[in-house]
Amino acid sequence: MSYVFNPAPVAAIPVVGSESLFPVHRIYCVGRNYAEHAKEMGFSGREAPFFFMKPADAVLVVNDGATGEMPYPTLTKDLHHEIELVVALGKGGRNIKAEDAASHIFGYAVGLDMTRRDLQAEAKKQGRPWDIAKSFDLSAPITAIVPAARAGDINNAAIWLDVNGARRQSSEVTKLIWNIAETIEALSQAWELQAGDLIFSGTPEGVAAVSRGDVLEGGVAGLPPLRVKLV
Structure with missing residues (x-):
């Protein structure tokens, strides 16, 4: 079979301890x-989980020990950082029960859900979708994926982010409103999940604006840290 033009290469992420790459299917994000963080965004309580998506090629892969360079995006004057634990699925399915979710997880990574906050605020005000705020080019910097068996006690891990060496975000994965297993259960009721899906599980409090030249360094205990410079 031929194509009318050459298809884009598959978005893929390195795997720690392997020469194989993890091909990205979809990127789901939990809001x-x-x-x-919900309180600082003006909400409270355990609302039902909700999701948005980024395109697979939004990933900006940053190898361990390297500093990735992320271009400051167009159309915004209020770019915010959101550090997140990322779950990489190795097996898909529909209506996955929370108690079975772990068997679908291939591994974990550290990611940033970068957000054009001013565009998001305007979209909310007008009742429009958030895509322009969340789904822009290279809006999902990410580390290599650590296989689940090597990631340690991820459900109790600390999560943090520094900007230019100053701590901005600090929490623990235990403080997720909807934990990883519950999130997979909810997602699989709305979509048929696939091997290669990434789930950005949510960000703790402390999100704030960043500027060109800023260096963002964050991590989740047990995983390689993520370091990104805005250019």
């Missing part, structure tokens, strides 16, 4: 999934 307002830490209580304190």
Whole structure:
């Protein structure tokens, strides 16, 4: 079979301890999934989980020990950082039960859900979709994926982000409103999940604006840190 033009290369992420790459199918993101972050965004309580998506080629892969360079995006004057634990699925399915979710997980990574906050605020005000705020080019910097068996006690891990060496975000994965297993259960009721799907599980409080030249360094205990410079 031929194509009318050459298809784009598959978005893929390195795997720690392997020469194989993890091909990205879809990127799902969970909104307002830490209580304190929900409060700083003007919400409270355990609302039903909700999701948005980024294109697979939004990933900006940053190898361990390297500093990735992310271009400051167009159309915004209020770019925000959101550090997140990323779940990489190795097996898909529909209506996955929370108690079975772990068997679908291939591994974990550290990611940033970069957000054009001013565009998001305007979209909310007008009742429009958030895509322009969340789904822009290279809006999902990410580390290599650590296989689940090597990731340690991820459900109790600390999560943090520094900007230019100053701590901005600090929490624990235990503070997720909807934990990883519950999130997979909810997602699989709405979509048929596939091997290669990434789930950005939510960000803790402390999100704020960043500027060109800023260096963002964050991590989740047990995983390689993520370091990105805005250019």
